[in-house]
Each structure stands twice: as C-alpha cells, then as structure tokens.
Amino acid sequence: MWKPDRTSGQSLFQQIADDMERRISYGEFPPGSLLPSERKLAEQLEVNRSTVVLAYEQLRALGLIESQTGSGTRVSRFKWGVSSKHTPNWNRYVEGGNFLPNLPFLRRIREVLQKGTAIIDFASGELASDLAPNEEIRLILKEQPFIEHLGYVNPQGYVPLRETLVSYLEQYRSIQATESSILITSGSQQSLYLITQCLLSPGDAVAIEDPSYCYSLPMFQSAGLRLFRLPVDDKGIKPEDVRALYKKHRIRMVFINPNFQNPTGAVFDPVRRTQLLDLAAELGIPIVEDDPFSLTAYEGTPPAPLKSLDQHGSVIYIGSLSKIAASGLRIGWMVAPHSVVSRLADARQQMDFGLSVVPQRIAVQFLESPYVEPHLDRLRTSLLFKRDLLIGALEKELGDDVTFTVPQGGLHLWCKIIPEVNDSKLLEEAIKRGIIFVPGSVYGSDSGYVRFTFARPSQEDIVPGIAKFAEALRAVLV
Structure with missing residues (x-):
C-alpha cells in the first residue's frame, strides 16, 4: 500500500490529496464510490487523523469528493463538480459478471x-x-540448465512432463495412465474450474462433501451449479447419501477428497470406496477425485486413490505438486478419458495458450531426479x-x-x-x-x-x- 514520503519537502496532507486525486482519475475510485473514513485512512497511512482531514478538505474544494452526515465520504458523481463528462461506473461492472468474488x-x-x-x-x-525442495531444484537447474525454445507447448501440457507423470502415477499412486489421458494444469483449482465450466451446465446438481474445501471456492456458484451436501464422518462420506441425492435431485457429478480430506483429515473407508465406485458405475455418475495430500502420509503406505480401483472409467483424478513440493511451480494434472482431456485442453488454450514450459521442465527434472524420495x-x-x-x-x-x-x-x-x-x-x-x-x-x-x-x-x-x-x-x- 502506498504511504506518504516523510522525507519529501511536500506536506503529508498534500501527498495524500494528490494520491487520492490520481486514484480517482484512474477510475480506482469511480463516481459515487465510498472512500475510507478519515480515521481508517489515517490508520492505513500511519498519519494523524487531522492530516487526512486536511487532504479531504482539499479534495472537497476541488469538487472531487462530497460528504454527507451518516453516509460517509464519496467520490462526486460529476468529476470536478461541473463536468458533464462521466467516468464509467466501474462499481456496477465490478458487481456484475458471473464470476463471484471470494468469501x-x-x-x-x-x-x-x-x-x-x-x-x-x-x-x-x-x-x-x-519444507519445499528449494535446494534440490537449485541443484537440478545448475546441473541441467534450461536451454529449450521458450514457445507455446502442446495445449495438453509439455509432452515430456506427461510422459514422466505416467511413470510417477504408476509408482506412487498405482494409477495406470497414458500420456494422452493426462492434462497439465496450473493446479487443482484450475482443474476444478475447467470441469465446472466445460463439463457441467448452469442448473446442474452436484454432490460435495460437507465440510469441504470446495465450499470456499465460489467457482461452483459462479458456474450456476446447485450444490448438495454429503456429510463427512471419520470414515468419509456414506455412499447411500449419494444414492439418495441422485434419486431426489439427479446429481450429475460427485466431488470428493478421499485421502486426508481438507479440512477434516478423514480417510475414506475402504469398504465405502468400493460401494461408491459400484454406485457410480450403476448410475453413470462421474466422480472427481482431488488427491493433493496422499503422499504426506506420516507413517506406512499412503492410502490408495479411488482412481487406482476404478474399473469402469468413472473417476476423473486430480493431483498437483503444490502440497508435496512447491505451490509456486503451479503444476497440477488431471487424468481423464481422452475425449474429456481434449475438451478441457481446448478450453484452457482459449484462456492462456497453455502453461509456461519453464516450470513444466523443472517438474520433469525434479520428478526424474533421485531427490524425490x-x-x-x-x-x-x-x-x-x-x-x-x-x-x-x-x-x-x-x-x-x-x-x-x-x-x-x-x-x-x-x-x-x-x-x-x-x-x-x-x-x-x-x-x-x-x-x-x-x-x-x-x-x-x-x-x-x-x-x-x-x-x-x-x-x-x-x-x-x-x-x-x-x-x-x-x-x-x-
């Protein structure tokens, strides 16, 4: 946050007035928008309230702001007080749109x-x-400097990374996949976003664990989906709850985090896993499995993913390096039928032409290195x-x-x-x-x-x- 320069020859109140005027002219504070109170702005800028009072008085004299008892201080509807020109009402645009803000x-x-x-x-x-492998990655980059062409890569993701993930998923998660069934994403949230935007339609009903990290992501409501809860106990969700929701609401997809569930830490019971997979196959409902934490299992063998038990192609599997290596690499992946991968890759290409090749190359070198274990x-x-x-x-x-x-x-x-x-x-x-x-x-x-x-x-x-x-x-x- 900007703060006035106390070493400047210009008075503090004048610096504040100039900064507020600039922000108003840039549209950061659109006409009619509520400004911080004198006391709050003084706390933010670490100045006396009287300094802010002087700055606001100058802005009022210029016709830029207006104050009303009980309504606070707002940017004038007509900039400079006399102009017939209008700045776009950015507040209306900000409050519109389909993509909801964070909670x-x-x-x-x-x-x-x-x-x-x-x-x-x-x-x-x-x-x-x-806790991140910072030193290991530094050594990798020193031993194998990046020399590839820095252009766009395949919209499904960097081919060598997808090939490496085929081996990684088999070794660490017992998942059989092919290079063509893997989509590289910037992390689990982008995977979920692509699924909600491209595989579902407004009004569709989906089942989500309760409590669940998914409830903290407004992307589900932004997509116009109807959310129905699956209570989580110490053994995870109950498959019969899924059947009940299907009968009542015709849910089209189930979202689940079966291993060390976020936030409860619960591990989905093995018997319930089998029941859920059988139910999904019976009803033809896809399951989206988010599996970011399995390899953090403190003792013993990590719990198997649902995808490793999936015999009917019901599960879309999501993973990432964020919770086991480094979130800043922004590397995630999705394992799904090739038709799904192609559809989502096409959508992602429209968004950003694919991820940067640099972190994907680093991920390849790390996953193939002796440093992982x-x-x-x-x-x-x-x-x-x-x-x-x-x-x-x-x-x-x-x-x-x-x-x-x-x-x-x-x-x-x-x-x-x-x-x-x-x-x-x-x-x-x-x-x-x-x-x-x-x-x-x-x-x-x-x-x-x-x-x-x-x-x-x-x-x-x-x-x-x-x-x-x-x-x-x-x-x-x-």
Whole structure:
C-alpha cells in the first residue's frame, strides 16, 4: 500500500490529496464510490487523523469528493463538480459478471496477510519455504540448465512432463495412465474450474462433501451449479447419501477428497470406496477425485486413490505438486478419458495458450531426479513434528474447550470449539494478537469450527501462536 514520503519537502496532507486525486482519475475510485473514513485512512497511512482531514478538505474544494452526515465520504458523481463528462461506473461492472468474488472471511484473511506485518499464519494452505525442495531444484537447474525454445507447448501440457507423470502415477499412486489421458494444469483449482465450466451446465446438481474445501471456492456458484451436501464422518462420506441425492435431485457429478480430506483429515473407508465406485458405475455418475495430500502420509503406505480401483472409467483424478513440493511451480494434472482431456485442453488454450514450459521442465527434472524420495521423507517427518507441536499446544492451552481427530497425513487440523463462539469475533480477536486461521464456516460447517494449517508457520511459532489463539478465544467468551 502506498504511504506518504516523510522525507519529501511536500506536506503529508498534500501527498495524500494528490494520491487520492490520481486514484480517482484512474477510475480506482469511480463516481459515487465510498472512500475510507478519515480515521481508517489515517490508520492505513500511519498519519494523524487531522492530516487526512486536511487532504479531504482539499479534495472537497476541488469538487472531487462530497460528504454527507451518516453516509460517509464519496467520490462526486460529476468529476470536478461541473463536468458533464462521466467516468464509467466501474462499481456496477465490478458487481456484475458471473464470476463471484471470494468469501468475505477469505478476503479478510488475504488482506491481513498482504499487509506484510508479522503474523503467525495458520490459514494459508501451503508448505512453508523450508519444507519445499528449494535446494534440490537449485541443484537440478545448475546441473541441467534450461536451454529449450521458450514457445507455446502442446495445449495438453509439455509432452515430456506427461510422459514422466505416467511413470510417477504408476509408482506412487498405482494409477495406470497414458500420456494422452493426462492434462497439465496450473493446479487443482484450475482443474476444478475447467470441469465446472466445460463439463457441467448452469442448473446442474452436484454432490460435495460437507465440510469441504470446495465450499470456499465460489467457482461452483459462479458456474450456476446447485450444490448438495454429503456429510463427512471419520470414515468419509456414506455412499447411500449419494444414492439418495441422485434419486431426489439427479446429481450429475460427485466431488470428493478421499485421502486426508481438507479440512477434516478423514480417510475414506475402504469398504465405502468400493460401494461408491459400484454406485457410480450403476448410475453413470462421474466422480472427481482431488488427491493433493496422499503422499504426506506420516507413517506406512499412503492410502490408495479411488482412481487406482476404478474399473469402469468413472473417476476423473486430480493431483498437483503444490502440497508435496512447491505451490509456486503451479503444476497440477488431471487424468481423464481422452475425449474429456481434449475438451478441457481446448478450453484452457482459449484462456492462456497453455502453461509456461519453464516450470513444466523443472517438474520433469525434479520428478526424474533421485531427490524425490528423500524430500518426501523429510516432508513427512517435518509435518508430523509440527502436527504434534500443534496438538500439544492445544491440549495445554485449551484442554476440554477444543476437540479434534488426530490426522495421519495432510497439512491441517480440524477443531471443534466447545463453547458457543462467533466466528467473526474470534477471527478479529486473533488478528489483533498476531495470528490468523480459517473459520470452519468457510468450508460449509456451522460456526464454532476452526482449521489450523500447521505446514505454514515455523516450528518456533506454533506454540506461541496457539497461546495467542487461546487468549483470543477467552476474550470472545468473556
């Protein structure tokens, strides 16, 4: 965020007035739009309120803004107060369109994290930098410098990467695939976006786990889909619930995260898996399986994906490197029938002509390197240690005021706060104390749930972070 230059010879209020005038002229604040209050703008710019008062007075004198008691300060409908020319009403455009904005809680979380101030981050669903294979990738690039032509690649994705993924999926996930059945995407969210936009139509009914990460993605509502809930218990969803939804609403697709489900950490029961696959084959319903966390299994063999058991071609499988390597590479993939892959590749080409070849080449070199297994071992060990730190801190600070099921993989701990609590008030109290988390209602649940991501904060921050959360909770309950 812009801030006035205190070393400049120009007064602070004049700098603020000039900046606001520039932003109004650029259309950032369209005619009629509400401006920050004097107090809020003063806090954002770290100046006295009187400085902002002087800046707003100058803008009012120019006819750029107008104030009314009880209505706040707004940009004048006619710029300069006398002009008959109109700036486009950008607010109307922003509020229109089919693609919905992020949920208010997520926008608030992003706003806090983007300020760059020191805050303990239990909200971001990604790995901390020290958990990513940064050194391994640096060595790979040093040993095998990138020398290929930097042009557009096949719309399905870089062919060598798709060929490498055929071996990777067979070795690590027991999935049989061919190069032509794989589509490279920028991650799981782009895969879901392409599916909702290209394979479904407005008004279609789909079934989604409850709670589910999918509820935090307005792309489903943006596509005009009707969402129906599949309650998740400690064994995942119940296949009979899918049958009931099909009978009542004729659902056209099921979205599921069967291994270390986000946010609950549940693993789909083996018997229920078989039942769901049989049901999908009986009814002809596609299943979209999102599988980002399986290889984080802390102990033993990772749970098998549904796709590895799929004998009828019912499952579209989605994976990525974001949760097991580096989110910044923006590498994901989808395994689906070739007709589906071709349709989605054509749509994606209309969007961006395909992904950059550079991260795709890096992904090939990493997946074919001897570094993968050691990296995954180190990742699992670190995540397990952080999980135990988090659990120990919660038990110490909150005791019986919180309950949870201990996850055996993944990045998240799903907690139920026992006393009645307001999600919004709890989040704001936590932010005041320098920590942030995701309220459970973001994922479709009732208020009183919390998702802590333990992969993001440092080991040193987890225990003091939970102590601060406990303070925030006590403040809300007073």
